[in-house]
Amino acid sequence: SALQALKASDWHLEAAFDVFYSHPQPKSNADSRRLEELYNRYKDKYSDMILADGVSVLCNDLQVEPQDIVTLVLSWHMNAATACEFSKQEFVSGLQALGVDSIGKLQEKLAFMRSELKDEQKFHEIYNFAFGWAKEKGQKSLALDTAIGMWQLLFAEREWPLVNHWCEFLQDRHNKAISKDTWAQLLEFARMVDPVLSNYDAEGAWPYLIDEFVEYLYDKGVVQK
């Protein structure tokens, strides 16, 4: 429900608090004591967080690969700030919102989570969430390699025929980190502009990287003018 509050207030934390506390919390069927135990199972020895090791144990328990996109969906549910890390608050309230208090129940939820990717609206949210989640702490942009990895992962779920050209183009011509704006606009581009670019408007507000990508597609003859 914290998550719902956040979504309802468009991810503004302050506003989300208001929403969260002004609505009576729905009765969770997740037992907080069991959640506490579950958290402690993965918690890092030295800090009050679940770190990479804990995450890999968790993945192991859930019998998913750490690179599985479902971990992204799970992180999205937990509203995790960074990849491969969960704070206690994120972990506990995330599971509470999902209404699970055991690995078994969580595992049962995985299929549902995968199906969420097929939902246009949720995919959009998960996609935008992924940027902040995947980037290095303290950085404004997303490292190119990570970005490419994420795109390949995400667009495996949602077909976009130009994704490989896009990644090639970035490695060939750009080779720099990706800004949040470019990240967000790329999904718009993939959604709005058809693969033969018939409705692409060069005068539009597309980020310059996308304009250059279009040029690249024409140059390479991938798309005919």
Added chain:
Amino acid sequence: MSLPSKRTTCSSSSSPMKKSKNGIQQTPHSHDDDNDYSMEEDHIPAAANLSRKKATLPQPTKKLVIKLNKVKGKPSLPTNFEESTWANLQASINAIFLMKPVPYDLERLYQAVDNFCLHKLEEKLYQRIEKECEEHISAALQALVGQNTDLSVFLSLVEKCWQDFCDQMLMIRSIALTLDRKYVIQNPNVRSLWEMGLQLFRKHLSLAPEVEHRTVTGLLSMIEKERLGEAINRTLLNHLLKMFTALGIYVESFEKRFLECTAEFYAAEGMKYVQQTDVPEYLRHAEGRLHEENERCVLYLDAGTRKPLIATIERQLLECHVSSILDKGFTILMDGRRIEDLQRMYTLFSRVNALEFLRQALSSYIRKTGQRNVMDEEKDKDMVQSLLDFKTSLDNIWEESFCKNESFGNTIKDSFEHLINLRQNRPAELIAKFVDEKLRAGNKGISEEELENILEKVLVLFRFIQGKDVFEAFYKKDLAKRLLLGKSASIDAEKSMISKLKNECGSQFTNKLEGMFKDIELSKEINESFRQSSQARTKLPSGIEMSVHVLTTGYWPTYPQMDAKLPHELNVYQDIFKEFYLSKYNGRRLMWQNSSGHCVLKTEFPKGRKELAVSLFQAVVLMLFNDAQKLSFEDIKDATNIEEKELRRTLQSLACGKVRVLLKEPKGKDVEDGDEFVFNDGFSHSLYRIKVNAIQMKETVEENASTTEKVFHDRQYQIDAAIVRIMKTRKILSHTLLITELFQQLKFPIKPADLKKRIESLIQREYLERDKSNPQIYNYLA
């Protein structure tokens, strides 16, 4: 022969006769009317005499006439009057047409007609005369049918026939003038006798189409002969065409065919000549032809033909060939600066509304020609000069050949603007350098006036530049060097250039440049008061003199800070000056820009004493040789602490240039690690004072790159500032509108992609965000 003159003769001869008529009526012992008429022939002379006497008193006698009539009752005509009198008239008309002497006295004939009128028989008489004329005219024209003679002979026959007709008709009209005067005038439907004659002539000419046709053909062939250069009988032509005009069939029968023939003739000629002759020759020919045809209109064609005729020729000789003339000859004429031919082209083209094509040709000529100058990097050195020359010659052509046509003037401007901005930034830089070269000292052979002239012209080019900031940056850098190194040819010229730039771009543009001049002047005062200060008088090391330029940061270009271990005396000097300056201007900070310093070193060479004008770095290096004979590159580097690249340049200028104060071992053009230097004992030079510091005036590659880069950096800030400014006022704005506003505000050339990058950077820095519902719209984030 002319009709009006005939008419006047007639009327003058008629006036006495008219009076004589009055006289008859007034005679006191007047006979009966029948008597009067039967006696007519005999009495006329007497009556005429009478009339002369009585004519002076026409008014009072008028009443008398009325009385007489009342008394006498109505007179009646003799029965044979009509037939007999007509017989006389008919015989006379016959005679006139057959060109025989008229059998009766003309005056009597006139009287007879007059009498017809008096007795209301005029209508019949008119018809009789008409019938009589028709027979003769028909016969005359029929005589022309089937004349298989030569065309020119035929034409003279026609002319003769027409001339005769005119003479005859006028004669008849003179006799029957009363008909015209009394009968015709009262009956609007009846033609005057002359008109009637023409109408009959016209009718019978149309009944003999062969005659008309042959005449026209003959005329056309004569004109064509004349066009081909043969002499022809112009009078004949003139008369015949006047005939057509008089008959009212000029347009229908002649002009139409004439214009067709003309079009055909000139179409063929145009095609042929355009291919055979060169353009100037062709234009001259066309001009000549237009003149000839104009003449033709004056000499024998009807005035109304001029317009369609000239239009036909313009169309066939010019309009149809505009593009081929331009393609074939325009570039050659422009390249050859052929003012006269170009002017001819302009005048001729303006007649056929083809100036727009000429203008386009001019535009593409300028672009094409100029492009060769602008785009060729090897010609960079001469680019500005060649553009100036090009512009001068274009302006000349514009004034002399194109009548200072406004749209042509604009075309020249637009094309030049396009041209100069073909290559970004570089032309602006070259113009700045061109000005530098002109304003630099040592540019002998140019008077102040000439210099002023050149600057004025350069300014025209400057006006076209879109990236004025590039110009400013390079201009400023060069100006700084001129001022600091004392290389400016004339401060007046410098200031005049600044004021020109100020006029052009406003004070904001020249603010900093003017600040530089102010600094220089202030520095002079500071130096003066320093010299008189107690610090200077007591503490300064002896043997050296120093003058300091105090430069305001921001006005001047930024120089990279370059350190060097200065000789002790200079350090002391600097410190004392600093102390003095800071005591005078509290709170300021002084930084020494050693790279811009220059010195004069008094040097004792074995072969004589010399003064060397050197840069400060050169001086620092040379001073080392006061205490050493031989120093390696590394020694010098350690001792001076000058940055390595700069030091190599400095040493190169001392040991590898024209003036070699040092000798390098091993010899070579470049300074390598481990090279050793010795003082050149054998140095000799014809001059006492020698400049070795040309190196300082010269622009290094790094300097150039950093200047350019700085401009680009500034531009980025300007774009950012503009975006924020716009968004701050608008709060929410679509991408397209933002871009449009930016293009309006920003004064330098810029690509939309650059703007996008700046917008994205501002999004990243959270000055802006994309609207959540529409990514084409930006919101300003306060």
